[in-house]
Amino acid sequence: MDIQAYIESGVIELYALGLTTAEETQEVESMARQHPEVMKELDEIRSSLETYAAKYAVTPPPHIKEQVMSRIKTNAPADGGKIISMTSGTREPAASSYLKYAVAAACVLLVASAALNYVFYQKWKSSETELAQLSTEKKQVADQFQSQKASYEMVLKDLEILKNPSVVKMEMKGLSPAPDARAYVLKDMKTNEIFLDIKKLPAPPDSMQYQFWAIVQGKPVDAGMISLCPPTDSCNIHKMNTIPDAQAFAISLEKKGGNPQPKGQLYMAYGI
Numbered sequence: 054m055d056i057q058a059y060i061e062s063g064v065i066e067l068y069a070l071g072l073t074t075a076e077e078t079q080e081v082e083s084m085a086r087q088h089p090e091v092m093k094e095l096d097e098i099r100s101s102l103e104t105y106a107a108k109y110a111v112t113p114p115p116h117i118k119e120q121v122m123s124r125i126k127t128n129a130p131a132d133g134g135k136i137i138s139m140t141s142g143t144r145e146p147a148a149s150s151y152l153k154y155a156v157a158a159a160c161v162l163l164v165a166s167a168a169l170n171y172v173f174y175q176k177w178k179s180s181e182t183e184l185a186q187l188s189t190e191k192k193q194v195a196d197q198f199q200s201q202k203a204s205y206e207m208v209l210k211d212l213e214i215l216k217n218p219s220v221v222k223m224e225m226k227g228l229s230p231a232p233d234a235r236a237y238v239l240k241d242m243k244t245n246e247i248f249l250d251i252k253k254l255p256a257p258p259d260s261m262q263y264q265f266w267a268i269v270q271g272k273p274v275d276a277g278m279i280s281l282c283p284p285t286d287s288c289n290i291h292k293m294n295t296i297p298d299a300q301a302f303a304i305s306l307e308k309k310g311g312n313p314q315p316k317g318q319l320y321m322a323y324g325i
Contacts, residue, residue, distance in 0.1 A: 059084065060094045066173075069098045101175050214290055219243040225302060225321040231255050234321050238302050239290065245297040247276060250290045254281060254320065257306055264307045266315055267299035268325065278311050279304065301325050 067073045068081040085092040214220055219242050227234030231254065239248040249265060257263060263279040277293040301324030306317040 056088055056090055060091060065091065065095055066098055069095060069102060214239055214241075214248055217241065220248075223302070223323050225304065225323045227253075227321055228319050230306075230318055231320050236304070236321055238323055240299070245295050247293045247296060247299070248290045249279065249293050251279070251281065254279075254304070256281060260309060261306050261317070262309045262311065263304050263320065264311045264315065264317075265293050266303045266305065267294075267296035268301035268303065269296060269298045270300075273303065273315050274299070275311065275313065276302070 064073065064077055065081060068078060073081065081091075081095070085095055221240050221242055223238040223240070225234075225236040225238060234254050235252040236254065237250040237252070239250060240246070241248075247267070254263065263281070265276040265279055266273040267276040268274070274296055275294065276296055276299075277291075279291065302322070303315070303319055303325060304321040305315040305319045307315065308317075
């Protein structure tokens with residue numbers, strides 16, 4: 054038997070309200086003994102019913118008791134009353150008896166309906182919360198996928214540059230401010246496109262930024278600003294400005310946004 058389907062059938066709620074048939078009652082009790090998840094569901098429903106009863110319980114005003122006792126004393130017979138045989142010929146009319154049973158049954162059904170509504174409302178709220186959590190998790194997974202996809206596409210582009218036979222790779226050396234700094238200039242000899250692959254370079258101050266220079270006939274030409282990636286990420290290859298006649302390259306630390314000519318200290322160089 055599918056236990057989850059049985060739990061969701063509604064018979065456990067009816068059992069907790071005392072509205073099951075004898076056969077259903079025996080079945081629920083048997084299932085609760087055999088399956089801990091059924092017993093757990095039954096306990097939760099009972100707890101919900103108790104919460105509902107406590108939340109909506111109405112205490113009658115104190116004066117009601119006084120009115121009832123006063124009415125009893127007023128209507129009591131002077132002779133103390135007499136015993137009436139249960140088998141006497143005086144019987145309540147059938148219609149009146151039926152009406153009382155109908156009213157009682159309606160009250161029971163009303164209470165049962167309210168209690169069931171409360172139980173199912175609690176289940177609906179729980180399902181709504183779970184659905185919201187699943188939606189959040191789904192969005193997180195989708196965001197992670199998009200991020201990984203973007204990283205993968207960037208890696209593929211980098212590989213295309215590195216595998217291109219017309220691309221020449223030149224290693225830049227770190228100078229005195231950062232002797233351990235390391236980077237590669239990648240120049241496509243057919244298109245004159247220039248790429249920069251940063252391997253190691255100290256993080257600049259907030260007000261400063263590294264600037265890339267191409268040396269043409271002994272003069273530095275602005276080849277673009279360098280935006281370093283966070284330390285936790287692997288830097289991808291940066292596409293820099295195309296400088297056809299560049300014979301050497303350098304990296305200096307300049308103010309943010311750069312300068313027309315290098316004014317800051319040189320950190321790396323190639324061919325100088």
